[in-house]
Amino acid sequence: MGSAQPALNSLSVAMNTKFGKVPLGTDIIGWEQAADGAGKQYAQRLAMNFKKKASDPNSNDIVFYVSYNLDNNPELRMFAEKSMSQKIKQTLSA
16 A cells, blocks of 8 residues: 555546536546646546436436546556445445
C-alpha cells in the first residue's frame, strides 16, 4: 500500500442525465495527474450502477464524487471498487 500520507489530489464527479445512457463525468481536481481517468471512470460506473428509474416520481439521481488515490495496481483497484460498491448498496438500502 505504501507509507505516503493520504492527500486529496484528485476529485471526480459523475451524474446521470436525460441526454444519454452514459453518465456525464469530469475531473474537478487533479486532472493533470489523472492521465488514465480512473477516478472519473469509477464515478461514472457508480452513477450507472446506482441509477434510479426515471419513472419513479420521487427519483433523484445520485451525484457521485470520487477521490481516487490508489496505486496503479489493477487488483487493488478492483478490490477497492468492489468494497465501496457493496458499502454504497448497504447504505442506500437502509
